[in-house]
Amino acid sequence: MSILIGLYVVLVVALLFGLSIFVHEFGHYLAARLCGLVVETFSIGFGPALWKRKVNGITYKIGCIPVGGYVSLPQLDPSGMKTIQGAPESPEGSPAKSTERVPEAASLPLPPVAPWKKIVVSLAGATGNMIFAGLLAWIVFGFRGTLPLNENSTQIGDVALTSQAYEQGLRPGDTVLSVNGSRVTTWQEILQFAALHDRVTLRVRPPDGGVERELTLTPTPDPTFGIPILAGVEAGRVCQVHQVVEGSTADRAGIQPGDIIRTFDGSRIATGNQLIERVQSAQGREVEISLLRDRELLNLKVTPVRDETAGMIRIGIVFDQRSADLMIETLTLTPFAQIKYDATAIVRILKALVTPKQAGKAARGMGGFVSIFAAFWIYTQAGILIALGFTRFLNVNLAILNLLPIPVLDGGHVVFSVWEWVTGKPIHEKVIGWLVNIFASLLILAMVLLTWQDISRWGRIHREVKSAREAAALETNAPVSEAKTHVAP
DSSP states (O other): OHHHHHHHHHHHHHHHHHHHHHHHHHHHHHHHHHTTOOOOEEEEEEEEEEEEEEETTEEEEEEEEEEEEEEEOTTTOTTTTHHHHOSOBOTTSSBOOTTOOOOHHHHSOOOOOOHHHHHHHHHHHHHHHHHHHHHHHHHHHHTGGGSOOOSOTTBEEEEOTTSHHHHTTOOTTOEEEEETTEEOOSHHHHHHHHHHOSOEEEEEEOTTOOOOEEEEEOOEEOTTTOOEEOTTEEEOOOEEEEEEOTTSHHHHHTOOTTOEEEEETTEEOOSHHHHHHHHHTTTTOOEEEEEEETTEEEEEEEOOEEETTTTEEEOSEEEEOTTTTTTGGGTTSOHHHHHHHHHHHHHHHHHHHTSHHHHHHHHHHOOOHHHHHHHHHHHHHHOHHHHHHHHHHHHHHHHHHHTSSOTTSHHHHHHHHHHHHHHSSOOOHHHHHHHHHHHHHHHHHHHHHHHHHHHHHHHHHHHHHHHHHHHHHHHHTSOOSOTTEEEEO
Protein backbone atom coordinates (compact mmCIF):
# COMPACT_ATOMS: atom_id res chain seq x y z
CA MET A 1 0.00 0.00 0.00
CA SER A 2 2.84 2.41 0.83
CA ILE A 3 4.25 1.87 -2.68
CA LEU A 4 0.88 2.78 -4.20
CA ILE A 5 0.65 5.90 -2.03
CA GLY A 6 4.19 6.88 -3.03
CA LEU A 7 3.34 6.37 -6.70
CA TYR A 8 0.20 8.47 -6.31
CA VAL A 9 2.16 11.29 -4.69
CA VAL A 10 4.80 11.19 -7.44
CA LEU A 11 2.14 11.37 -10.15
CA VAL A 12 0.30 14.26 -8.48
CA VAL A 13 3.51 16.22 -7.91
CA ALA A 14 4.61 15.66 -11.52
CA LEU A 15 1.20 16.69 -12.83
CA LEU A 16 0.84 19.86 -10.74
CA PHE A 17 4.41 21.05 -11.25
CA GLY A 18 4.29 20.14 -14.93
CA LEU A 19 1.05 22.05 -15.41
CA SER A 20 2.55 25.09 -13.71
CA ILE A 21 5.41 25.10 -16.22
CA PHE A 22 3.14 24.27 -19.15
CA VAL A 23 0.65 27.11 -18.61
CA HIS A 24 3.52 29.62 -18.45
CA GLU A 25 5.18 28.43 -21.64
CA PHE A 26 1.85 27.91 -23.42
CA GLY A 27 1.00 31.53 -22.65
CA HIS A 28 4.15 32.64 -24.50
CA TYR A 29 3.51 30.15 -27.30
CA LEU A 30 -0.11 31.14 -27.86
CA ALA A 31 0.62 34.88 -27.79
CA ALA A 32 3.56 34.42 -30.17
CA ARG A 33 1.45 32.51 -32.67
CA LEU A 34 -1.38 35.06 -32.48
CA CYS A 35 1.09 37.94 -32.95
CA GLY A 36 2.79 36.27 -35.91
CA LEU A 37 6.18 35.59 -34.31
CA VAL A 38 8.34 32.70 -35.44
CA VAL A 39 8.39 29.85 -32.90
CA GLU A 40 11.35 27.48 -33.13
CA THR A 41 10.94 25.29 -30.03
CA PHE A 42 8.36 24.63 -27.32
CA SER A 43 10.07 22.77 -24.47
CA ILE A 44 9.03 21.53 -21.06
CA GLY A 45 12.29 20.99 -19.21
CA PHE A 46 15.87 21.81 -20.20
CA GLY A 47 18.76 19.82 -21.55
CA PRO A 48 18.77 16.88 -23.99
CA ALA A 49 15.32 15.77 -25.09
CA LEU A 50 13.66 12.70 -23.65
CA TRP A 51 11.02 13.09 -26.35
CA LYS A 52 10.60 15.50 -29.24
CA ARG A 53 8.66 15.91 -32.44
CA LYS A 54 8.76 18.53 -35.17
CA VAL A 55 5.42 19.72 -36.52
CA ASN A 56 5.05 22.50 -39.08
CA GLY A 57 8.56 23.76 -38.41
CA ILE A 58 8.19 23.86 -34.61
CA THR A 59 10.07 21.42 -32.38
CA TYR A 60 8.04 20.21 -29.39
CA LYS A 61 10.15 18.51 -26.73
CA ILE A 62 10.41 17.32 -23.15
CA GLY A 63 13.83 17.98 -21.65
CA CYS A 64 15.62 15.70 -19.19
CA ILE A 65 16.00 18.44 -16.56
CA PRO A 66 12.44 19.02 -15.23
CA VAL A 67 12.95 22.39 -13.54
CA GLY A 68 11.37 24.73 -16.06
CA GLY A 69 10.77 25.20 -19.76
CA TYR A 70 11.10 27.65 -22.63
CA VAL A 71 9.68 28.78 -25.95
CA SER A 72 12.44 29.68 -28.40
CA LEU A 73 11.48 32.96 -30.13
CA PRO A 74 14.37 34.28 -32.29
CA GLN A 75 12.61 37.60 -32.97
CA LEU A 76 12.27 38.24 -29.24
CA ASP A 77 15.51 36.65 -28.03
CA PRO A 78 17.98 36.52 -30.97
CA SER A 79 20.66 34.70 -28.94
CA GLY A 80 18.30 31.88 -28.08
CA MET A 81 19.46 32.20 -24.45
CA LYS A 82 22.03 29.51 -25.23
CA THR A 83 23.33 29.32 -21.66
CA ILE A 84 20.08 27.72 -20.47
CA GLN A 85 18.35 26.50 -23.62
CA GLY A 86 21.39 24.93 -25.25
CA ALA A 87 22.34 24.98 -28.89
CA PRO A 88 19.67 25.90 -31.44
CA GLU A 89 17.85 23.15 -33.29
CA SER A 90 18.90 22.31 -36.82
CA PRO A 91 16.17 21.95 -39.46
CA GLU A 92 16.14 18.19 -38.77
CA GLY A 93 15.48 18.84 -35.09
CA SER A 94 18.91 18.04 -33.65
CA PRO A 95 21.39 20.54 -32.20
CA ALA A 96 23.14 22.37 -35.02
CA LYS A 97 26.91 22.01 -35.26
CA SER A 98 29.13 24.83 -36.37
CA THR A 99 30.17 22.88 -39.48
CA GLU A 100 26.60 22.20 -40.62
CA ARG A 101 25.10 24.28 -43.38
CA VAL A 102 21.48 25.35 -43.03
CA PRO A 103 19.19 25.97 -45.97
CA GLU A 104 19.44 29.47 -47.41
CA ALA A 105 15.77 30.20 -46.61
CA ALA A 106 16.35 29.37 -42.95
CA SER A 107 19.30 31.77 -42.77
CA LEU A 108 17.39 34.77 -44.10
CA PRO A 109 16.77 37.62 -41.63
CA LEU A 110 13.43 37.37 -39.87
CA PRO A 111 10.97 40.25 -40.26
CA PRO A 112 10.97 42.80 -37.42
CA VAL A 113 8.24 42.64 -34.77
CA ALA A 114 6.42 45.64 -33.33
CA PRO A 115 7.48 46.40 -29.72
CA TRP A 116 3.92 46.10 -28.43
CA LYS A 117 3.73 42.55 -29.77
CA LYS A 118 6.97 41.67 -27.98
CA ILE A 119 5.54 43.08 -24.75
CA VAL A 120 2.32 41.06 -25.17
CA VAL A 121 4.31 37.87 -25.74
CA SER A 122 6.60 38.59 -22.78
CA LEU A 123 3.66 39.18 -20.43
CA ALA A 124 1.70 36.15 -21.65
CA GLY A 125 3.64 33.61 -19.57
CA ALA A 126 2.88 35.34 -16.28
CA THR A 127 -0.70 35.79 -17.45
CA GLY A 128 -0.99 32.04 -17.96
CA ASN A 129 0.27 31.40 -14.42
CA MET A 130 -2.17 33.91 -12.92
CA ILE A 131 -5.13 32.42 -14.81
CA PHE A 132 -4.15 28.96 -13.56
CA ALA A 133 -3.70 30.30 -10.01
CA GLY A 134 -7.14 31.89 -10.16
CA LEU A 135 -8.71 28.62 -11.32
CA LEU A 136 -7.02 26.74 -8.46
CA ALA A 137 -8.18 29.37 -5.97
CA TRP A 138 -11.79 28.86 -7.10
CA ILE A 139 -11.46 25.07 -6.83
CA VAL A 140 -10.02 25.30 -3.32
CA PHE A 141 -12.66 27.82 -2.27
CA GLY A 142 -15.42 25.59 -3.61
CA PHE A 143 -14.29 22.60 -1.54
CA ARG A 144 -13.23 24.50 1.59
CA GLY A 145 -16.02 22.90 3.63
CA THR A 146 -14.13 19.59 3.65
CA LEU A 147 -11.14 21.08 5.48
CA PRO A 148 -10.49 20.92 9.25
CA LEU A 149 -10.03 24.64 9.86
CA ASN A 150 -9.06 26.72 12.82
CA GLU A 151 -11.37 29.71 13.33
CA ASN A 152 -8.56 32.09 14.27
CA SER A 153 -5.22 31.35 12.64
CA THR A 154 -3.33 34.08 14.54
CA GLN A 155 -4.32 32.78 17.97
CA ILE A 156 -1.54 31.62 20.28
CA GLY A 157 -1.84 27.94 21.08
CA ASP A 158 0.97 27.46 23.57
CA VAL A 159 3.79 29.47 25.16
CA ALA A 160 6.76 27.82 26.86
CA LEU A 161 7.06 28.87 30.51
CA THR A 162 10.79 29.51 30.12
CA SER A 163 10.47 31.57 26.94
CA GLN A 164 11.07 35.26 26.41
CA ALA A 165 7.48 35.52 25.12
CA TYR A 166 6.06 34.21 28.40
CA GLU A 167 8.20 36.67 30.37
CA GLN A 168 6.81 39.49 28.22
CA GLY A 169 3.25 38.41 29.04
CA LEU A 170 2.21 36.41 25.98
CA ARG A 171 -0.28 33.68 26.94
CA PRO A 172 -2.12 30.80 25.25
CA GLY A 173 -5.38 32.03 23.77
CA ASP A 174 -4.07 35.51 22.96
CA THR A 175 -4.80 36.64 19.40
CA VAL A 176 -2.11 38.50 17.46
CA LEU A 177 -3.73 41.47 15.71
CA SER A 178 -0.67 43.11 14.15
CA VAL A 179 3.10 42.83 13.91
CA ASN A 180 5.24 45.98 13.70
CA GLY A 181 2.08 47.93 13.02
CA SER A 182 0.94 45.76 10.08
CA ARG A 183 -2.30 43.79 10.42
CA VAL A 184 -1.88 40.02 10.20
CA THR A 185 -4.52 37.39 9.44
CA THR A 186 -2.48 34.17 9.21
CA TRP A 187 0.27 32.54 11.21
CA GLN A 188 2.51 32.49 8.14
CA GLU A 189 2.51 36.29 8.11
CA ILE A 190 3.68 36.33 11.73
CA LEU A 191 6.48 33.90 10.85
CA GLN A 192 7.55 36.10 7.94
CA PHE A 193 7.88 39.16 10.16
CA ALA A 194 9.87 37.14 12.70
CA ALA A 195 12.17 35.82 9.98
CA LEU A 196 12.91 39.25 8.48
CA HIS A 197 13.22 41.56 11.50
CA ASP A 198 15.60 41.74 14.45
CA ARG A 199 12.73 42.72 16.77
CA VAL A 200 8.98 42.38 16.37
CA THR A 201 6.26 44.21 18.24
CA LEU A 202 3.07 42.20 18.62
CA ARG A 203 -0.27 43.76 19.37
CA VAL A 204 -2.38 41.08 21.03
CA ARG A 205 -5.89 40.70 22.39
CA PRO A 206 -6.63 38.37 25.33
CA PRO A 207 -9.14 35.51 24.82
CA ASP A 208 -11.75 37.22 27.00
CA GLY A 209 -11.76 40.22 24.64
CA GLY A 210 -10.18 42.50 27.26
CA VAL A 211 -7.69 45.33 26.85
CA GLU A 212 -5.29 45.00 23.93
CA ARG A 213 -1.59 45.24 24.72
CA GLU A 214 1.77 45.34 22.94
CA LEU A 215 4.92 43.35 23.60
CA THR A 216 8.26 43.30 21.84
CA LEU A 217 10.17 40.08 21.17
CA THR A 218 13.55 39.21 19.66
CA PRO A 219 13.35 36.32 17.16
CA THR A 220 16.02 33.63 17.53
CA PRO A 221 17.31 31.23 14.84
CA ASP A 222 15.56 27.90 14.52
CA PRO A 223 18.15 25.10 15.09
CA THR A 224 17.00 23.18 12.00
CA PHE A 225 16.48 25.84 9.34
CA GLY A 226 18.52 28.67 10.84
CA ILE A 227 15.57 31.00 10.19
CA PRO A 228 14.62 33.36 13.05
CA ILE A 229 11.43 32.34 14.87
CA LEU A 230 9.49 33.25 18.01
CA ALA A 231 11.04 30.61 20.24
CA GLY A 232 8.65 28.81 22.54
CA VAL A 233 5.52 30.12 20.80
CA GLU A 234 3.12 27.74 19.03
CA ALA A 235 0.18 28.64 16.85
CA GLY A 236 -3.32 27.62 17.81
CA ARG A 237 -4.10 24.63 15.62
CA VAL A 238 -6.83 22.12 15.15
CA CYS A 239 -6.09 18.80 16.82
CA GLN A 240 -7.31 16.09 14.47
CA VAL A 241 -7.51 12.39 15.34
CA HIS A 242 -5.38 10.32 12.98
CA GLN A 243 -5.82 6.86 14.52
CA VAL A 244 -7.84 5.27 17.34
CA VAL A 245 -6.34 2.27 19.15
CA GLU A 246 -8.77 -0.63 19.00
CA GLY A 247 -10.24 -1.46 22.40
CA SER A 248 -8.97 1.74 24.02
CA THR A 249 -11.11 4.07 26.12
CA ALA A 250 -11.26 6.45 23.14
CA ASP A 251 -12.54 3.62 20.96
CA ARG A 252 -15.20 2.70 23.53
CA ALA A 253 -16.20 6.36 23.85
CA GLY A 254 -16.94 6.52 20.12
CA ILE A 255 -14.04 8.73 18.98
CA GLN A 256 -13.25 8.21 15.30
CA PRO A 257 -10.38 9.04 12.93
CA GLY A 258 -10.95 12.46 11.41
CA ASP A 259 -12.60 13.90 14.53
CA ILE A 260 -11.32 17.34 15.53
CA ILE A 261 -10.86 17.78 19.28
CA ARG A 262 -12.02 21.18 20.53
CA THR A 263 -12.04 20.85 24.33
CA PHE A 264 -10.92 18.30 26.90
CA ASP A 265 -12.11 18.39 30.51
CA GLY A 266 -13.40 21.91 29.98
CA SER A 267 -10.15 23.29 28.54
CA ARG A 268 -9.84 24.47 24.96
CA ILE A 269 -7.32 22.42 22.97
CA ALA A 270 -5.18 24.49 20.63
CA THR A 271 -2.10 22.26 20.30
CA GLY A 272 -1.20 18.62 20.61
CA ASN A 273 0.99 19.33 23.64
CA GLN A 274 -2.00 20.81 25.45
CA LEU A 275 -4.01 17.64 24.86
CA ILE A 276 -1.16 15.51 26.18
CA GLU A 277 -0.94 17.63 29.35
CA ARG A 278 -4.71 17.52 29.97
CA VAL A 279 -4.83 13.75 29.54
CA GLN A 280 -1.92 13.25 31.94
CA SER A 281 -3.69 15.25 34.65
CA ALA A 282 -7.00 13.37 34.33
CA GLN A 283 -5.97 9.79 35.13
CA GLY A 284 -8.87 7.61 36.24
CA ARG A 285 -11.49 10.38 35.88
CA GLU A 286 -14.29 10.33 33.35
CA VAL A 287 -14.05 13.64 31.55
CA GLU A 288 -15.95 15.30 28.77
CA ILE A 289 -14.33 15.67 25.37
CA SER A 290 -15.86 17.97 22.78
CA LEU A 291 -15.11 17.24 19.15
CA LEU A 292 -16.17 18.22 15.65
CA ARG A 293 -17.25 15.52 13.21
CA ASP A 294 -18.46 16.46 9.74
CA ARG A 295 -19.11 20.00 10.98
CA GLU A 296 -21.27 18.70 13.84
CA LEU A 297 -20.20 19.34 17.45
CA LEU A 298 -20.33 16.23 19.67
CA ASN A 299 -19.77 15.81 23.43
CA LEU A 300 -18.46 12.42 24.57
CA LYS A 301 -17.16 10.92 27.82
CA VAL A 302 -13.71 9.33 28.03
CA THR A 303 -11.50 8.06 30.88
CA PRO A 304 -7.69 8.36 30.66
CA VAL A 305 -5.97 5.21 31.96
CA ARG A 306 -2.37 4.21 32.47
CA ASP A 307 -0.87 2.07 29.72
CA GLU A 308 1.81 0.01 31.45
CA THR A 309 3.31 -1.11 28.14
CA ALA A 310 3.84 2.47 26.95
CA GLY A 311 4.53 3.71 30.48
CA MET A 312 2.14 6.65 30.16
CA ILE A 313 -1.45 7.75 30.69
CA ARG A 314 -3.50 7.46 27.50
CA ILE A 315 -6.97 7.53 26.01
CA GLY A 316 -5.78 5.62 22.96
CA ILE A 317 -5.54 8.04 20.04
CA VAL A 318 -2.85 9.29 17.72
CA PHE A 319 -3.49 12.80 16.50
CA ASP A 320 -2.25 14.36 13.31
CA GLN A 321 -1.51 18.04 12.77
CA ARG A 322 0.04 17.86 9.32
CA SER A 323 -2.88 19.49 7.50
CA ALA A 324 -3.25 22.35 9.96
CA ASP A 325 0.49 23.00 10.11
CA LEU A 326 0.82 23.54 6.37
CA MET A 327 -1.08 25.92 4.09
CA ILE A 328 -4.59 25.43 5.36
CA GLU A 329 -4.80 28.96 6.78
CA THR A 330 -5.40 30.55 3.38
CA LEU A 331 -7.75 27.98 1.90
CA THR A 332 -10.99 29.47 3.22
CA LEU A 333 -10.24 32.92 1.85
CA THR A 334 -12.09 34.12 -1.23
CA PRO A 335 -10.25 33.41 -4.50
CA PHE A 336 -9.17 37.05 -4.80
CA ALA A 337 -7.99 37.09 -1.18
CA GLN A 338 -5.96 33.90 -1.76
CA ILE A 339 -4.16 35.48 -4.72
CA LYS A 340 -3.62 38.72 -2.78
CA TYR A 341 -2.18 36.81 0.16
CA ASP A 342 0.25 34.91 -2.09
CA ALA A 343 1.35 38.06 -3.90
CA THR A 344 1.82 40.00 -0.66
CA ALA A 345 3.98 37.24 0.82
CA ILE A 346 6.21 37.13 -2.27
CA VAL A 347 6.54 40.92 -2.54
CA ARG A 348 7.47 41.07 1.15
CA ILE A 349 10.35 38.65 0.54
CA LEU A 350 11.54 40.53 -2.55
CA LYS A 351 11.46 43.79 -0.62
CA ALA A 352 13.51 42.19 2.15
CA LEU A 353 16.11 40.98 -0.37
CA VAL A 354 16.86 44.57 -1.40
CA THR A 355 16.83 45.89 2.17
CA PRO A 356 20.39 45.72 3.59
CA LYS A 357 19.38 44.81 7.15
CA GLN A 358 17.02 42.04 5.98
CA ALA A 359 18.74 40.69 2.86
CA GLY A 360 20.82 38.05 4.64
CA LYS A 361 17.87 36.67 6.58
CA ALA A 362 15.67 36.65 3.50
CA ALA A 363 18.32 34.80 1.47
CA ARG A 364 18.73 32.14 4.17
CA GLY A 365 14.98 31.58 4.17
CA MET A 366 14.74 31.04 0.42
CA GLY A 367 14.50 27.63 -1.19
CA GLY A 368 15.28 26.20 -4.60
CA PHE A 369 13.93 23.29 -6.59
CA VAL A 370 14.72 20.79 -3.84
CA SER A 371 12.53 22.75 -1.42
CA ILE A 372 9.78 23.10 -4.04
CA PHE A 373 9.63 19.37 -4.72
CA ALA A 374 9.93 18.53 -1.02
CA ALA A 375 7.06 20.91 -0.21
CA PHE A 376 5.00 19.41 -3.03
CA TRP A 377 5.66 15.94 -1.59
CA ILE A 378 4.59 16.93 1.92
CA TYR A 379 1.54 18.93 0.86
CA THR A 380 0.28 16.20 -1.48
CA GLN A 381 0.43 13.66 1.35
CA ALA A 382 -1.49 16.08 3.58
CA GLY A 383 -4.35 16.37 1.08
CA ILE A 384 -5.11 17.22 -2.51
CA LEU A 385 -6.67 20.61 -1.64
CA ILE A 386 -3.56 21.62 0.28
CA ALA A 387 -1.44 20.53 -2.71
CA LEU A 388 -3.64 22.67 -4.96
CA GLY A 389 -3.21 25.59 -2.56
CA PHE A 390 0.56 25.28 -2.78
CA THR A 391 0.36 25.03 -6.58
CA ARG A 392 -1.64 28.26 -6.58
CA PHE A 393 1.05 29.93 -4.48
CA LEU A 394 3.78 28.60 -6.77
CA ASN A 395 2.06 30.00 -9.88
CA VAL A 396 1.67 33.44 -8.34
CA ASN A 397 5.34 33.18 -7.38
CA LEU A 398 6.35 32.26 -10.94
CA ALA A 399 4.30 35.11 -12.39
CA ILE A 400 5.79 37.79 -10.15
CA LEU A 401 9.39 36.56 -10.34
CA ASN A 402 9.28 36.31 -14.13
CA LEU A 403 8.14 39.93 -14.40
CA LEU A 404 11.19 41.28 -12.54
CA PRO A 405 13.15 43.64 -14.84
CA ILE A 406 16.09 41.25 -15.21
CA PRO A 407 17.37 40.47 -18.75
CA VAL A 408 17.07 36.69 -18.46
CA LEU A 409 13.43 36.93 -17.30
CA ASP A 410 10.26 38.03 -19.09
CA GLY A 411 10.41 41.38 -17.34
CA GLY A 412 13.79 42.02 -18.95
CA HIS A 413 12.32 41.52 -22.41
CA VAL A 414 9.55 43.96 -21.50
CA VAL A 415 12.23 46.53 -20.63
CA PHE A 416 14.02 45.92 -23.95
CA SER A 417 10.76 46.33 -25.87
CA VAL A 418 9.75 49.49 -24.01
CA TRP A 419 13.17 50.97 -24.83
CA GLU A 420 12.62 50.17 -28.50
CA TRP A 421 9.12 51.63 -28.41
CA VAL A 422 10.27 54.90 -26.79
CA THR A 423 13.49 55.43 -28.78
CA GLY A 424 12.30 53.95 -32.05
CA LYS A 425 15.45 51.82 -32.22
CA PRO A 426 15.84 48.24 -30.99
CA ILE A 427 18.76 47.34 -28.76
CA HIS A 428 21.40 45.54 -30.81
CA GLU A 429 20.87 41.79 -30.70
CA LYS A 430 24.47 41.21 -29.59
CA VAL A 431 23.89 43.45 -26.57
CA ILE A 432 20.67 41.59 -25.75
CA GLY A 433 22.44 38.25 -26.13
CA TRP A 434 25.34 39.44 -23.96
CA LEU A 435 23.05 40.66 -21.17
CA VAL A 436 20.74 37.66 -21.31
CA ASN A 437 23.51 35.09 -21.16
CA ILE A 438 25.38 36.88 -18.37
CA PHE A 439 22.26 37.00 -16.23
CA ALA A 440 21.43 33.43 -17.24
CA SER A 441 24.81 32.38 -15.85
CA LEU A 442 24.11 34.29 -12.65
CA LEU A 443 20.71 32.60 -12.43
CA ILE A 444 22.30 29.18 -12.79
CA LEU A 445 24.81 30.07 -10.06
CA ALA A 446 21.95 31.17 -7.79
CA MET A 447 20.14 27.89 -8.49
CA VAL A 448 23.26 25.91 -7.57
CA LEU A 449 23.69 27.83 -4.31
CA LEU A 450 20.02 27.41 -3.40
CA THR A 451 20.22 23.70 -4.20
CA TRP A 452 23.24 23.34 -1.90
CA GLN A 453 21.37 25.24 0.82
CA ASP A 454 18.32 23.02 0.30
CA ILE A 455 20.34 19.82 0.52
CA SER A 456 22.00 20.96 3.75
CA ARG A 457 18.67 22.03 5.20
CA TRP A 458 16.74 18.89 4.27
CA GLY A 459 19.59 16.73 5.47
CA ARG A 460 19.16 18.22 8.95
CA ILE A 461 15.39 17.79 8.71
CA HIS A 462 15.77 14.15 7.68
CA ARG A 463 17.92 13.45 10.73
CA GLU A 464 15.39 15.14 13.02
CA VAL A 465 12.49 13.27 11.40
CA LYS A 466 14.30 9.98 11.89
CA SER A 467 14.95 10.77 15.56
CA ALA A 468 11.32 11.84 16.06
CA ARG A 469 10.02 8.64 14.47
CA GLU A 470 12.26 6.49 16.63
CA ALA A 471 11.19 8.36 19.76
CA ALA A 472 7.50 8.14 18.82
CA ALA A 473 7.76 4.43 18.04
CA LEU A 474 9.50 3.79 21.36
CA GLU A 475 6.90 5.85 23.23
CA THR A 476 3.85 4.22 21.62
CA ASN A 477 5.27 0.74 21.03
CA ALA A 478 3.93 1.10 17.47
CA PRO A 479 5.23 2.43 14.14
CA VAL A 480 4.53 6.07 13.39
CA SER A 481 4.50 7.24 9.78
CA GLU A 482 5.10 10.97 10.15
CA ALA A 483 7.15 13.14 12.45
CA LYS A 484 4.18 15.49 12.83
CA THR A 485 2.05 12.67 14.18
CA HIS A 486 1.81 12.72 17.97
CA VAL A 487 0.50 10.36 20.59
CA ALA A 488 -2.26 11.52 22.89
CA PRO A 489 -1.62 9.33 25.98
